[in-house]
Amino acid sequence: MEKFGYILFGIAGIVILIVFFVVANFFKLWIRAQMSGASVSMGALIGMWLRKVNAEQIVNARIMLGKAGLTVSTNELEAHYLAGGDVPNVVTALIAADKAGFDLTFQRAAAIKLAGRDVYNAVQTSVTPRVIDCPDPTKGGTGWLDAVAKDGIRLLVKARVTVRVNLERLVGGAMEDTIIARVGQGIVSAIGSSQSYKDVLENPDQISRKVLDSGLDAQTAFEIVSIDIADISVAGSENVSNVGAQLETERAEADKKLRQAEAEGRRAMAVAHEQEMTARVQEMRAKLVEAQAEVPRAIAQAFRDGNLGVMDYYRLQNVDADTKMRRAISGDEEQQGGGGSTSKH
Numbered sequence: 001m002e003k004f005g006y007i008l009f010g011i012a013g014i015v016i017l018i019v020f021f022v023v024a025n026f027f028k029l030w031i032r033a034q035m036s037g038a039s040v041s042m043g044a045l046i047g048m049w050l051r052k053v054n055a056e057q058i059v060n061a062r063i064m065l066g067k068a069g070l071t072v073s074t075n076e077l078e079a080h081y082l083a084g085g086d087v088p089n090v091v092t093a094l095i096a097a098d099k100a101g102f103d104l105t106f107q108r109a110a111a112i113k114l115a116g117r118d119v120y121n122a123v124q125t126s127v128t129p130r131v132i133d134c135p136d137p138t139k140g141g142t143g144w145l146d147a148v149a150k151d152g153i154r155l156l157v158k159a160r161v162t163v164r165v166n167l168e169r170l171v172g173g174a175m176e177d178t179i180i181a182r183v184g185q186g187i188v189s190a191i192g193s194s195q196s197y198k199d200v201l202e203n204p205d206q207i208s209r210k211v212l213d214s215g216l217d218a219q220t221a222f223e224i225v226s227i228d229i230a231d232i233s234v235a236g237s238e239n240v241s242n243v244g245a246q247l248e249t250e251r252a253e254a255d256k257k258l259r260q261a262e263a264e265g266r267r268a269m270a271v272a273h274e275q276e277m278t279a280r281v282q283e284m285r286a287k288l289v290e291a292q293a294e295v296p297r298a299i300a301q302a303f304r305d306g307n308l309g310v311m312d313y314y315r316l317q318n319v320d321a322d323t324k325m326r327r328a329i330s331g332d333e334e335q336q337g338g339g340g341s342t343s344k345h
Contacts, residue, residue: 010303018304029059038062053078061091068095072106081253089113093120097167100127104167115171117221123163129225133178134159134183146235147188153197153247154235158185159208163222164182183227186211204229 033040040059048055059078064071072094081087090109097104102123112119113122135158137143161183190207194200200207208227215226227287234247299316300309 029056033059033062036063036066036199037209038066040074048289051078051082053081056072057087061087064095068098070094070098076106076110079192080113083110083114084165085110085113089118089120096123096127102126102167108167108171112167113172117170119170121163122167122170122221125163126141129162129164132161132162132163132179133230133255134180134187144185147191147193149191149197149200151196153192155197155200156233157191157229157234158231159183159187160228160230162225162228163217164225166217166223168222169219172266174219175221178220179222179224182213182216184223185216186216187229201232201234204232206332288298 030040030042030045038059040062045059047057048058058074058081061077062072062074072091077087077091080090090106090113093109093113094104094106094147104123109119112122135141135143135145142156144158146154147157149155161179163176171276184245188208190210191200194207208229212227213226299308299313303313
């Protein structure tokens, strides 16, 4: 019986020793929580130790929230920690949002963090807008937006987009890549609808306003504050002192070649028309010769039918001879060839 009492005493001593070490381990943390007004019971601290929760992190979070005038239960902080969340990041974000006047609850902040977003950075961006380059120079490529106006002039553009995080749409909203893609598409479309590249160079703010009014931040985690054209130039003219003169020269050269091509086309049409008229003249002459060949036949038929006498025929011959003589004298015989064909019959 005495031996059994020693065993019980030994077990009790071991239990007391374990409790002592546990209490000693959390005593400073418990005292700090009590003195800071963020009361956490010793049982809760031991429970965190058993659940493998970083008790110091939870207590520090409670102290920060208490000093900021915010209230979040220990169970909510533990639940977020066990879910793999970053408790200090969420707590810092809550305090920053409260000081900035944003209505951000712990549940939303925790959801944003668990969704893989840096909630504290999101709150900072809500307070201080961030600038995004469009296109993104880190993605490779030329680093320019390439657009063509209606007059065919190619322009290279760089834009800077100022955005503010929208905490209400941060979970499930599209991120920077979507904003960059939409703004780039909007700028290219706006330039493409411009009548002349000169209009774009003179008033780039019209392009940015037109893009800004398109509601490009819909379904994104950002609110677009402004779109500014950072740089714009005519493609392929960086080393030319007078871009306008070069473009006008090239346009004049192109117009000259176009007019030359049109003139060559008209000349070819004129030559073809001349050849056509020559062919028609030859055709008319052939018809004339054919008509003249019918005269002797008609005379012969008139003899047969008794409609033409010998004296009529001789008078006709005299008239024909007189006509030939007159033509020979005037030098026009070759031009009137075929006129004496009746004399052969």
